[in-house]
Amino acid sequence: MSSSLIDQLILSRELGFLGPAPAEDHLRHASAFAEGITTVPARALDLGAGGGLPGLVLAATVWPETEWCFVDARAKRTVFLEEAVLALGLADRVQVVTGRAEEIGRDPEHRQAYDLVVARSFASPAVTAECAAPFLRAGGALLVSEPPAVDASERWPTDGVAKFGFAPPVSIVAEGPTPVHLARLELTTLTHGRFPRRVGIPAKRPLF
Numbered sequence: 001m002s003s004s005l006i007d008q009l010i011l012s013r014e015l016g017f018l019g020p021a022p023a024e025d026h027l028r029h030a031s032a033f034a035e036g037i038t039t040v041p042a043r044a045l046d047l048g049a050g051g052g053l054p055g056l057v058l059a060a061t062v063w064p065e066t067e068w069c070f071v072d073a074r075a076k077r078t079v080f081l082e083e084a085v086l087a088l089g090l091a092d093r094v095q096v097v098t099g100r101a102e103e104i105g106r107d108p109e110h111r112q113a114y115d116l117v118v119a120r121s122f123a124s125p126a127v128t129a130e131c132a133a134p135f136l137r138a139g140g141a142l143l144v145s146e147p148p149a150v151d152a153s154e155r156w157p158t159d160g161v162a163k164f165g166f167a168p169p170v171s172i173v174a175e176g177p178t179p180v181h182l183a184r185l186e187l188t189t190l191t192h193g194r195f196p197r198r199v200g201i202p203a204k205r206p207l208f
Contacts, residue, residue, distance in 0.1 A: 005060050008052060008084040017051030017077055025178070027061075029145070030054035032174035033118055034062045036143040036182045041115035045069045045135050047101060048122035050077040052084055054145075055118060060088050068094040069114070071104055102196040105134035112137050112190060120145040125155045126206035133164035133191040142166070146181040156183055160208025165189035 009023035018026055030053045040063050046055025049070035059068045070081050078098040085094045097104060104110050117132040132142045156169040166185040174180040196202060
């Protein structure tokens with residue numbers, strides 16, 4: 001565990017990008033995402049990367065070969081991420097992008113370019129699914145932090161996620177002092193070209 005990574009998480013918390021929990025708790029929660037997949041991704045994207053979770057932790061400590069893209073719409077957060085990436089020596093394989101997911105998901109550089117999308121507190125399931133799917137290659141996966149004691153099939157209904165090309169969700173519990181609940185959705189069919197819809201529309205008119 002890198003003390004410099006802990007320092008970056010403490011700074012993120014002080015800036016208001018993370019909740020008040022100890023930095024070590026945030027680190028453990030983010031690290032648990034690694035239990036959600038069995039194959040190390042070649043390219044991964046953190047959707048709503050803001051305070052650095054889980055992407056910064058995964059890039060720095062868990063998957064040292066993976067190329068990353070951190071996406072967030074708020075410039076204050078991406079400035080922090082850019083500085084953290086430099087401080088941790090990750091600039092050769094981590095890109096930070098400021099912008100709305102609905103727009104970046106249509107950029108040829110990023111569309112269908114990733115094996116994994118991770119998200120923690122990004123948006124509702126319908127919005128997260130619509131914004132994440134365009135980034136994924138066929139066979140890629142969306143991995144999302146979930147509330148405890150919630151049925152993933154209710155939050156991510158089969159008919160709803162299928163609109164974007166996803167298979168039904170799989171619930172995962174990473175055991176530990178505080179269990180971490182995750183949902184994994186595999187993209188079995190490339191997302192239709194009409195997704196994502198225009199900025200703001202997924203939230204205003206969710207499809208499930």
